[in-house]
Amino acid sequence: MARAARGEFAYRKVYRYLIALIDEAPDAGPCRLPSLRALSRQLRVSLATVQSAYNLLEEEGRVRCLPRSGYFIQGAAKGEAASMPTQAPLPAQPTLERALFSHERRLARQRMHGATAWAEVGSARLRLALAQRYTRSSSQYWRAEDVQLAPDVPALLETLLAALALRGGTVLVHAPCCPQVLRALARASMRVLEVPADPRGNPDLRAVARLLGSEPVCMMVMPSCLGMPQGRVVAPHYQRQLGQLLARHPVWLLENDLDSEHCYSGPPSQRLRDWADPRWLLVMGAFEAVVGAEAPYAYVLGPDGLLAGAFAERAFRLAPLRLQALAQMLGKREAEAQLVRLRSGLQRRVQCLAHALELQFGERVVLETPEGGQALWVRFRQPLAWEGIAAALAGSALHALPGTHFSLQGRYQQYLALVWMGEHTEALQQAVVRLAQALELRCGRPVGIAG
Missing domain, CATH: 3.90.1150.10 (Aspartate Aminotransferase, domain 1)
Structure with a gap:
């Protein structure tokens, strides 16, 4: 029997278990892997932990997820690793992960003594915590109803594009662009127009203006402040000019806030969202870059009326105790010192x-x-x-x-x-x-x- 390495994170243990299942699977015909809930019960880990392991396998090309059907082994994945990685690993955050687990254990003990609808409570509290985190003033504020949650970035983008009826449309992106975002756009059959950044990470504003005026652009994807992988902070002048350009065009702005917390001097006081029309603004973020792989969830802030129905219909099964534990960590600002x-x-x-x-x-x-x-x-x-x-x-x-x-x-x-x-x-x-x-x-x- 295989044993996990001492100190190994839970999602890596699940990952290694699934690798063993893949290696032992028959060569002929499609092979379905255990569901999230079944594996969670069998291995006595949270749904989020299982989701993290499956996300990693999907990124490596070993498995594929079919909507409403589950996870299946990719034909080319059996017995070999993917030859080309799709995402660099993130540094482990053991202190934050221990804090996350501590909150989760305490909440689990409370659950034993109550009959609260924990799934609804966890989601509601995390959405409220995120809304408060992004609220800047009485004129720039968010409500819990404006926040939608997803198990990861690809699932979030897939649901978002469907909700806004943008699939197959034309999207303008800041290049080089996050591979997760590019793959999600490609899967949605989007026509992607790339605006290369200069060596300092700033977009070509003339190219942006020309494309907005000549192409049927329905969405623009731009970094909130930090453009990756260049690692350059977009200058405030360029952010302001982008906001003024978008004011003349009815185009959705998807602000990529996935990496902002990794600015070495901390995120700047002003972001792209400060110059954008709030009626056309969407802000995308995730917890993994801050908390670690045990918190793979992604979120988007945007107009409630357009997004809430689509996300409710997808009915993502997110671990309720982990959602509530994340909400408590945000509320107590436990990540700030670790950042x-x-x-x-x-x-x-x-x-x-x-x-x-x-x-x-x-x-x-x-x-x-x-x-x-x-x-x-x-x-x-x-x-x-x-x-x-x-x-x-x-x-x-x-x-x-x-x-x-x-x-x-x-x-x-x-x-x-x-x-x-x-x-x-x-x-x-x-x-x-x-x-x-x-x-x-x-x-x-x-x-x-x-x-």
Whole structure:
């Protein structure tokens, strides 16, 4: 019998269990995996934990989810890992996860002594906490009814696009763009127009104005303040100009607030939403970047009348105690002190990674010092062979995503988004050397270790 590693997070245990089921599944015909609720009961973990494990498997291409049918093993996934990752890992937040579990255990004890409708209470309290968190003033406020919850970002976007009848329409995105968002738009048969950012992360306002005036754009997806993977904070001037452009066009603005809390100096006081028409404003966020993988839930703030019905119809089954525990953490601002430490750690890792790359590659790489995030957006002055890169970095704490993940139009072929999740600079240097060897083997030149 396989045993979980000591200290391993619950979702990783469920993930490894599902991997074993996939490996043992017959080769012929479709194979359905256990439902969220059945696996939650069997393994004695929360629904959110099971959902996190399935999300990871889906991101890796090992399983696929069919609406109202469940999860099935992908034909190509049996016996092999996906050759190309789709999302870099996020740093673990053990302190926040312990706080989350502590709240959840206390709530579970309370549930034993009452008959409260916990599913409704958990959802209502979390939506209220989010509305209060985003409220800025008496003229810029949100209500609990304006907040909708989903198990993750892809499910949220799928439901949102259907609710607004935007499927198959034209959408304008800030590029490079979050791969999760791009894949969701592609699945909804959206026509995606990309507006590349300049080296400082600001959008081309002339291109935006031209496309809004000449194309049937129905939605624009823009970062709230931090554009990823460049890690650059969009300048207030550009945010204000975007708001003025949108005021002349009846276009939905989906503000991507997934990464804002990773700004090294903290999120700026003003965001894109401060310049947008509230009647056309949607704000998308998630808990995973702050709390960790045990809180994969995503949320959107927007006009209640248009979204509430669609989200109610989907009837997402979210773990009620975890929702209520998250609401209590938000209400008590328990994440704030940890966020300071998280940002400091992210910045330190990125600086170490940039130094190691500059030592090894010199002028053969171009990188901009980020202002937030965990990734370093690197342009190489040579062709990139992804298969060799993936093999070279396998098993190391240095993770890479190909630049082509961040565009649907073939951009960024010589870019990598690099993320270092380790602690020891010696191991980092060894991983960078292996990366250099993989690149130089393609060019037919030997590689040495930089001094």
